[in-house]
Amino acid sequence: xxxxxxLEIRDLAKSFEGxxxxxGLNLRLEANEIVAILGPSGCGKSTLLRCxxxxxxxxxxxxxxxxxxRAEGIGYLFQQPILYPHLNVASxxxxxxxxxxxxxxxxxxxxxxxxSVELTGFESRRVESLSGGEAQRIALLRAMLGQPEVLxxxxxFSALDLETRRSITAQTRRWLKQRNTAAIHVTHDPEEAELMxxxxxxxxxxxxxxxxx
Amino acid sequence: xxxxxxxVGRGFVVMAYVALSSxxxxxxxxxxxxxxxxxxxxxxxxxxEAYGATEALQFTLLExxxxxxxxxxxxxxxxxxxxxxxxxxxxxxRAVFSVPFVMPAIVVAMGFLLLIDQQSLLFKVGLDxxxxxxxxxxxxxxxxxxxxxxxxxxxxAHAWFNLSLIIRFVEPTVARLDPAWEEQMSLLGQGQSTFGxxxxxxxxxxxxxxxxxxxxxxxxxxxxxxxxxxxxxxxQTLESLMASYGGSAGIADYRVDTSEIVMSASxxxxxILLGTLYLTSTLQxxxxxxxxxxxxxxxxxxxxxxxxxxxxTVYAGFLFALAPMIAAVTASFRxxxxxATGTSYTWGMEAWNAAWAGDLSTLSVTEALTNSxxxxxxxxxxxxxxxxxxxxxxxxxxxxxxxxxxxxxxxATLLPLxxxxxxxxxxxxxxxxxSMPSLFQWSLLPILPHVILTVPFVVRIMLPAMRSxxxxxxxxxxxxxxxxxxxxxxxxxxxxxxxxxxASSLTLAFSLGEFGASWLLVRSGxxxxxxxxxDTLMSRPKFDPLVQPTAMAAATVLMMxxxxxxxxxxxxxxxxxxxxx
Numbered sequence: 001x002x003x004x005x006x007l008e009i010r011d012l013a014k015s016f017e018g019x020x021x022x023x024g025l026n027l028r029l030e031a032n033e034i035v036a037i038l039g040p041s042g043c044g045k046s047t048l049l050r051c052x053x054x055x056x057x058x059x060x061x062x063x064x065x066x067x068x069x070r071a072e073g074i075g076y077l078f079q080q081p082i083l084y085p086h087l088n089v090a091s092x093x094x095x096x097x098x099x100x101x102x103x104x105x106x107x108x109x110x111x112x113x114x115x116s117v118e119l120t121g122f123e124s125r126r127v128e129s130l131s132g133g134e135a136q137r138i139a140l141l142r143a144m145l146g147q148p149e150v151l152x153x154x155x156x157f158s159a160l161d162l163e164t165r166r167s168i169t170a171q172t173r174r175w176l177k178q179r180n181t182a183a184i185h186v187t188h189d190p191e192e193a194e195l196m197x198x199x200x201x202x203x204x205x206x207x208x209x210x211x212x213x
Numbered sequence: 214x215x216x217x218x219x220x221v222g223r224g225f226v227v228m229a230y231v232a233l234s235s236x237x238x239x240x241x242x243x244x245x246x247x248x249x250x251x252x253x254x255x256x257x258x259x260x261x262e263a264y265g266a267t268e269a270l271q272f273t274l275l276e277x278x279x280x281x282x283x284x285x286x287x288x289x290x291x292x293x294x295x296x297x298x299x300x301x302x303x304x305x306x307r308a309v310f311s312v313p314f315v316m317p318a319i320v321v322a323m324g325f326l327l328l329i330d331q332q333s334l335l336f337k338v339g340l341d342x343x344x345x346x347x348x349x350x351x352x353x354x355x356x357x358x359x360x361x362x363x364x365x366x367x368x369x370a371h372a373w374f375n376l377s378l379i380i381r382f383v384e385p386t387v388a389r390l391d392p393a394w395e396e397q398m399s400l401l402g403q404g405q406s407t408f409g410x411x412x413x414x415x416x417x418x419x420x421x422x423x424x425x426x427x428x429x430x431x432x433x434x435x436x437x438x439x440x441x442x443x444x445x446x447x448x449q450t451l452e453s454l455m456a457s458y459g460g461s462a463g464i465a466d467y468r469v470d471t472s473e474i475v476m477s478a479s480x481x482x483x484x485i486l487l488g489t490l491y492l493t494s495t496l497q498x499x500x501x502x503x504x505x506x507x508x509x510x511x512x513x514x515x516x517x518x519x520x521x522x523x524x525x526t527v528y529a530g531f532l533f534a535l536a537p538m539i540a541a542v543t544a545s546f547r548x549x550x551x552x553a554t555g556t557s558y559t560w561g562m563e564a565w566n567a568a569w570a571g572d573l574s575t576l577s578v579t580e581a582l583t584n585s586x587x588x589x590x591x592x593x594x595x596x597x598x599x600x601x602x603x604x605x606x607x608x609x610x611x612x613x614x615x616x617x618x619x620x621x622x623x624x625a626t627l628l629p630l631x632x633x634x635x636x637x638x639x640x641x642x643x644x645x646x647x648s649m650p651s652l653f654q655w656s657l658l659p660i661l662p663h664v665i666l667t668v669p670f671v672v673r674i675m676l677p678a679m680r681s682x683x684x685x686x687x688x689x690x691x692x693x694x695x696x697x698x699x700x701x702x703x704x705x706x707x708x709x710x711x712x713x714x715x716a717s718s719l720t721l722a723f724s725l726g727e728f729g730a731s732w733l734l735v736r737s738g739x740x741x742x743x744x745x746x747x748d749t750l751m752s753r754p755k756f757d758p759l760v761q762p763t764a765m766a767a768a769t770v771l772m773m774x775x776x777x778x779x780x781x782x783x784x785x786x787x788x789x790x791x792x793x794x
Contacts (some may be wrong), residue, residue: 075400080393082394084394086417087417095401095404145402146401
């Protein structure tokens with residue numbers, strides 16, 4: 001028997017003030033799979049991710065999660081990394097812990113995670129002093145700290161320069177694969193989609209009829 | 214680069230202002246020292262021995278702390294809901310919530326007296342805060358606390374008065390904080406619970422603003438005079454203690470005891486207020502704009518229409534903000550009619566006619582209004598340019614990286630807030646007048662304390678505005694070949710015109726409503742201001758049924774004038790502008 005899907009979206013519809021953003025949207029995300037959704041700006045990619053994570057209410061259709069724990073089982077990476085300036089890098093990362101951990105364990109975990117993204121010694125740095133790439137890697141670390149089953153990436157690398165974008169995209173893919181985390185990555189850049197994903201789905205293909213496996 | 218003449222001019226204004234705001238106080242201290250033979254340190258150490266001083270300090274600290282706490286409890290929920298949602302009449306709601314702060318204290322005192330009198334709704338539901346019968350009386354008997362009703366009325370009035378401070382500090386941040394920050398927090402492990410979001414997001418973002426507004430509420434409640442005088446007549450604060458002994462203090466070989474009380478009380482009050490101001494200034498620096506702000510409309514639109522809980526909170530606050538003002542207006546038309554069979558009330562214009570006509574012992578409303586306007590315009594003519602020059606000097610020092618001097622001057626401009634109206638009035642009365650009695654003949658004398666008291670507000674409004682003007686606008690105007698005046702107008706003044714109007718309106722409003730210093734310096738005479746007239750009328754025995762309604766008619770005129778000035782100021786206020794004033 002094949003492994004069950006971690007997320008199934010069937011016949012999803014969303015509109016704002018009577019204007020339809022999308023309707024009849026279908027998607028299946030398998031365990032450990034990275035799917036890139038490729039579509040132009042303003043087509044509704046971000047709205048789809050917001051519906052999945054629960055920041056927007058879908059009007060019709062269904063979302064089925066393998067774990068039944070939507071908010072806790074999903075990590076989210078915004079287009080702009082949101083790091084809180086009243087906290088340093090370590091305290092920003094610590095917000096991602098889902099359970100209470102001892103101070104020592106927290107410090108060890110954060111140091112190990114920072115090392116894994118080549119940001120060793122950044123614990124006490126102020127967030128204002130980080131470059132765009134560094135900030136986005138910290139946000140990624142934080143999102144992954146809770147070991148989500150699915151990570152949603154809302155064009156998180158679009159504001160970075162080409163070289164940084166390529167390297168961080170490859171690094172993120174490696175990371176997700178190492179941790180067996182499924183992901184949906186929305187982007188308008190075909191190269192980024194290819195570099196990141198196991199499967200690239202053009203936006204229009206999301207409206208094909210649902211097929212039972 | 215500024216020219217030498219400009220530097221000299223600015224230096225002169227700065228020195229003149231520092232002298233103007235400190236000399237009366239220092240002079241008063243010197244005079245009190247000569248009468249009592251005590252040094253300021255001896256007077257400070259003698260404070261516990263001064264008659265009534267310890268009780269006054271205890272009461273002042275208690276009422277100011279309770280008032281600050283109540284202001285936060287009332288203000289934060291209103292600011293939260295007002296900022297989070299899009300309201301149909303947001304400008305009007307904000308204006309109504311802000312008006313209490315500029316409402317003359319004497320008008321507020323009259324409004325609250327009406328709200329707690331024996332015809333009021335509170336009395337009818339069994340809460341007799343004035344004569345303290347029923348539940349309040351039983352509570353007083355049970356606890357042995359002599360006047361809990363008066364105390365409650367005072368702290369509610371202070372919370373009403375300072376409501377706008379919380380709203381002005383907190384609401385703009387709530388309204389403009391990028392909703393993505395909140396969304397991000399709700400998706401993180403530590404932000405899953407309400408407590409987690411409060412601890413990791415809302416407290417760091419709003420905490421300094423709440424504490425800053427609370428410390429300012431403490432400061433204004435600490436120095437409150439008119440409300441204390443009318444709502445808690447059996448208790449003294451340090452401010453009212455100094456006011457009551459100020460008249461007989463500072464005279465050689467006469468009532469040395471009153472000079473001692475005034476001297477020790479003023480030193481203790483000065484030190485406490487200075488500490489509070491330091492705290493406020495530190496908190497204000499922490500309440501910086503490091504947070505990602507977006508357009509108010511965009512942030513609010515993402516949250517949808519106000520919820521039922523939001524509507525109940527905001528509209529209840531709206532009614533609370535309007536209640537004393539409505540009570541004062543209504544009472545001006547309501548005439549008591551006492552007969553052998555009982556007391557009844559009729560509605561009419563008699564009190565307004567009496568207020569307009571005046572009598573042998575009090576001025577008419579038009580005469581008092583003329584005096585108030587003369588003082589207010591005189592204050593504006595001096596305070597606006599002085600405040601402008603002080604703010605631009607601080608800004609110039611900051612641009613030239615002279616931060617230490619800029620900060621010192623910034624704190625120096627705040628000092629009058631630490632001195633309070635009564636202390637400024639006493640400074641002029643004891644320091645200047647008792648040395649130069651001929652100055653008593655100078656009818657424009659109240660302008661002096663009014664300038665000292667309003668300049669800090671002008672600086673606080675103009676300085677952030679000056680800091681926010683991007684120098685590129687002036688550079689652009691200058692490369693277009695405009696003459697220096699037009700360059701200044703298009704590249705600089707057009708950006709700070711709004712704040713200048715706000716500062717002017719508030720200066721006029723504060724001067725019109727100022728009571729403490731005017732009461733000390735003018736007392737009763739042909740130069741009575743509207744606020745002094747209201748107090749004089751209310752101090753009369755009430756057997757004449759027209760006394761209270763006439764006072765309320767005068768208070769209504771003062772209130773309407775303040776209201777108009779404030780609405781004018783609100784139209785020029787930029788979106789999201791906070792800061793308390």
